[in-house]
Amino acid sequence: MLIIGHGEVRGVLDGKEQEILALVADAYRLHDEGRTALPHSVFLRFPGDDRNRVIGLPAYLGGDHQVAGMKWIASFPGNLEQGKERASAGIVLNSMTDGRPEAFIEASLISARRTGASAALAAGLLGTEREPRGMSFIGLGPINLEVLRFSKARLPSLTDLCLYDLDPARVASFAEEARSIVPGVTVTTAAAPEEALSAHRLVSLATTASSPHLGLAATRPGTTVLHVSLRDLTVEAVLGAQNVVDDADHVCRERTSLHLAEQATGGREFVDAPIGALLRGSTDFVRDPERVLVYSPFGLGVLDLALAHWVRRRAEETGTGTRIEGFLPGSARLSSSAPATSAAAVADASV
Numbered sequence: 001m002l003i004i005g006h007g008e009v010r011g012v013l014d015g016k017e018q019e020i021l022a023l024v025a026d027a028y029r030l031h032d033e034g035r036t037a038l039p040h041s042v043f044l045r046f047p048g049d050d051r052n053r054v055i056g057l058p059a060y061l062g063g064d065h066q067v068a069g070m071k072w073i074a075s076f077p078g079n080l081e082q083g084k085e086r087a088s089a090g091i092v093l094n095s096m097t098d099g100r101p102e103a104f105i106e107a108s109l110i111s112a113r114r115t116g117a118s119a120a121l122a123a124g125l126l127g128t129e130r131e132p133r134g135m136s137f138i139g140l141g142p143i144n145l146e147v148l149r150f151s152k153a154r155l156p157s158l159t160d161l162c163l164y165d166l167d168p169a170r171v172a173s174f175a176e177e178a179r180s181i182v183p184g185v186t187v188t189t190a191a192a193p194e195e196a197l198s199a200h201r202l203v204s205l206a207t208t209a210s211s212p213h214l215g216l217a218a219t220r221p222g223t224t225v226l227h228v229s230l231r232d233l234t235v236e237a238v239l240g241a242q243n244v245v246d247d248a249d250h251v252c253r254e255r256t257s258l259h260l261a262e263q264a265t266g267g268r269e270f271v272d273a274p275i276g277a278l279l280r281g282s283t284d285f286v287r288d289p290e291r292v293l294v295y296s297p298f299g300l301g302v303l304d305l306a307l308a309h310w311v312r313r314r315a316e317e318t319g320t321g322t323r324i325e326g327f328l329p330g331s332a333r334l335s336s337s338a339p340a341t342s343a344a345a346v347a348d349a350s351v
Contacts, residue, residue, distance in 0.1 A: 001327040004315050006106040012314045013113055013307075017153035020307065024117040025279055027061060027306040028246065032276025035062035036302045038247070043254060050210065052076045059301030067309040069093040071107055071301055077208045086141065086208065087111065091308045100328055103312050103321075107304065110311065114303040116146025118246065118275075119226040120154040122295040123202055125278055126244060126287055128222035131157035134200035138193050138214075139207030140165040140174035143228060147204045149181050158182060162199035164190040194218035205232045212257050216241060222289045227296045230256040235264050242293040243271050244278065244285075251298040258296050 037060035044054040073089035089107035190196035273285035
């Protein structure tokens with residue numbers, strides 16, 4: 001079993017925005033071609049607790065490098081009040097030969113960066129401005145920071161940001177981080193979400209809201225809204241916009257804004273296209289430059305596997321990570337006298 005910790009994952013992913021964008025785009029194309037297996041995610045919730053959850057995302061991704069596995073990701077929003085990350089995650093990769101688990105990878109950064117890359121792909125594909133200069137961000141946690149990182153990689157013309165968050169400290173922290181991602185950036189702070197919605201024609205929503213609270217009346221014609229958090233927009237806002245998703249079967253679940261829109265209308269006719277089909281050119285969908293478009297990515301497990309498999313390959317090539325023998329039945333036992341893989345070394349390993 002190969003264990004790859006957070007710092008090692010970061011070492012592989014940092015500075016690789018273009019490669020990650022390509023991996024995510026390829027995964028979407030393979031999914032649209034039917035070369036994936038993607039069961040519905042499993043939501044583990046707790047009695048009397050409507051805020052915290054743990055989600056399991058099993059998946060198989062075909063193509064040149066077949067990979068199967070599962071991401072197990074916890075979302076505990078109250079962690080933010082304790083100075084901890086809201087989300088924590090791990091990915092197990094299984095052998096395509098005998099099904100045995102082969103690698104366990106810390107996945108919070110993988111999850112955040114595949115989300116940022118997914119949103120940035122949509123921004124470049126669906127935006128109505130050829131070289132957009134401005135972008136608004138509502139909800140200023142680590143996910144929107146990754147959306148900014150990948151949007152800048154995908155759209156180098158970005159120079160102006162409008163920020164909104166309920167917490168002024170998060171606004172200040174995000175602005176500081178933004179200046180390192182976008183040198184010379186101009187940052188303005190919105191006093192209300194509607195002000196951020198109207199500031200630019202690219203908007204990214206990544207809040208921790210559990211129910212719809214935001215309309216789109218304040219947006220300009222031709223605005224593209226990256227609805228990353230999935231539960232911010234009202235049913236009326238969804239139905240009044242063009243809608244692109246990653247997978248309608250997955251996104252219309254668990255009381256997302258699109259799920260509520262489906263319940264209200266009795267169907268999914270408001271969904272115009274999946275992003276995989278747009279990337280492949282296999283749909284006749286046309287972006288209306290006068291309408292608002294909402295991109296709602298559920299966050300498919302195949303994206304996590306694409307990045308996790310890439311991280312694993314790079315780790316094996318460079319000798320990164322901790323390999324533990326004796327994890328599986330019938331494999332060599334861990335020897336307490338073996339200096340390279342002693343019990344103490346394993347206990348100290350970053351997982």
